[in-house]
Amino acid sequence: MARRAVVLGGGFGGIATAVALRARLDPADEVLLVERRPTFVMGLRKNWALTGVGRLGDGERSLATLEGRGIRVRRGTITAIDPGAKSAVVDGDTIAADALVVALGAERAPALVPGFAEHAHDVYSTEASAATAAAIEAFAGGRLVIGIFGAPYPCPPAPYELALLLAGRFDERQIAGGVFVFSPQPRSLPILGEAGCAAFDGRLAGAGVSFRPSTQVTSIEPGVVIAADTRIPFDLLLGIPPHRAPTVVSAAGLTGPGGWVTVDRETLETRFPGVFAIGDVTAIPLSNGMPLPKAGVFAHAEGEVVAARIAATFAGQPPVATFAGRGMCFLETGRDEATMVDGDFFADPPAVALGEPSAAGFEAKRAFERDRLVAWFGG
Numbered sequence: 209m210a211r212r213a214v215v216l217g218g219g220f221g222g223i224a225t226a227v228a229l230r231a232r233l234d235p236a237d238e239v240l241l242v243e244r245r246p247t248f249v250m251g252l253r254k255n256w257a258l259t260g261v262g263r264l265g266d267g268e269r270s271l272a273t274l275e276g277r278g279i280r281v282r283r284g285t286i287t288a289i290d291p292g293a294k295s296a297v298v299d300g301d302t303i304a305a306d307a308l309v310v311a312l313g314a315e316r317a318p319a320l321v322p323g324f325a326e327h328a329h330d331v332y333s334t335e336a337s338a339a340t341a342a343a344i345e346a347f348a349g350g351r352l353v354i355g356i357f358g359a360p361y362p363c364p365p366a367p368y369e370l371a372l373l374l375a376g377r378f379d380e381r382q383i384a385g386g387v388f389v390f391s392p393q394p395r396s397l398p399i400l401g402e403a404g405c406a407a408f409d410g411r412l413a414g415a416g417v418s419f420r421p422s423t424q425v426t427s428i429e430p431g432v433v434i435a436a437d438t439r440i441p442f443d444l445l446l447g448i449p450p451h452r453a454p455t456v457v458s459a460a461g462l463t464g465p466g467g468w469v470t471v472d473r474e475t476l477e478t479r480f481p482g483v484f485a486i487g488d489v490t491a492i493p494l495s496n497g498m499p500l501p502k503a504g505v506f507a508h509a510e511g512e513v514v515a516a517r518i519a520a521t522f523a524g525q526p527p528v529a530t531f532a533g534r535g536m537c538f539l540e541t542g543r544d545e546a547t548m549v550d551g552d553f554f555a556d557p558p559a560v561a562l563g564e565p566s567a568a569g570f571e572a573k574r575a576f577e578r579d580r581l582v583a584w585f586g587g
Contacts, residue, residue, distance in 0.1 A: 218243025358450025
């Protein structure tokens with residue numbers, strides 16, 4: 209009997225899951241990917257677009273291309289999820305599944321910060337990318353502030369990468385004023401630990417980037433960020449807004465006390481049998497109490513595991529694939545160099561380190577995007 213696997217969300221994890229499912233399932237089984245957007249572009253392109261290194265469109269691919277691989281793509285808005293029935297409502301149509309994968313990512317919530325929409329440029333918004341890039345290009349000097357307004361957020365190194373790239377660019381153009389970054393977290397990249405963060409903060413300082421941790425913002429007014437214990441003036445404010453699980457996921461009863469979907473960290477299954485969640489929509493606790501970082505490489509690995517488990521179940525076999533918690537994130541440092549935050553995140557304590565910047569690291573980041581786009585969408 210033919211089965212149906214439904215993947216909700218056409219981001220990094222959702223596409224990886226759908227492709228892996230199609231490769232593993234019987235040809236008679238259906239793989240259905242649901243996504244409201246017509247195209248996919250990797251998050252790592254955001255900083256390239258903002259700093260003039262590359263264009264979003266150069267890495268954009270049509271999801272309809274996946275149809276040629278035997279993956280059915282349904283464009284539409286998901287208005288409800290019933291995990292007990294393994295079904296979802298898409299533009300009024302109820303879609304039932306034999307296995308359901310929730311890969312809807314983290315939702316940006318700038319409205320949680322009064323004044324954000326009026327005074328900050330949302331650097332995580334692809335829709336606002338062109339306007340933000342123009343504001344950066346027009347910046348002639350003064351204080352550029354990059355604000356992290358909530359945690360956790362996707363791709364933890366990205367704001368610091370942006371700061372390093374802009375600091376290098378301003379130095380080359382002899383633009384005065386400096387780059388300042390603040391975060392609500394007690395350290396820049398907490399997963400690195402105290403010593404690792406101290407070393408990384410030294411790299412920021414050496415590049416002319418100032419950093420302020422533990423900054424709890426209450427609002428933004430013209431030219432100034434209002435925090436609980438300070439006022440941070442700015443001439444240009446680039447913001448990473450707070451993030452949360454999509455409302456449709458919370459309404460389905462899939463989220464836990466922290467507001468994110470709780471899953472078995474090895475199988476990615478929720479408390480509902482046959483319903484899995486992967487990527488940024490989840491919160492997977494580590495041995496040190498921190499959550500697994502929200503990064504595409506983890507969503508990809510989780511999707512592979514989920515696909516293997518679903519395929520085994522459909523074939524009447526016991527599923528054995530598990531997620532090991534290994535992974536990395538790229539961090540560009542300028543001058544066509546990049547490093548990686550890499551390690552075993554499930555170790556006790558997490559064994560994670562920051563490497564040295566290199567040209568090979570920069571090329572590895574380029575290859576990371578290129579290889580996956582070819583594997584998913586073809587050359």
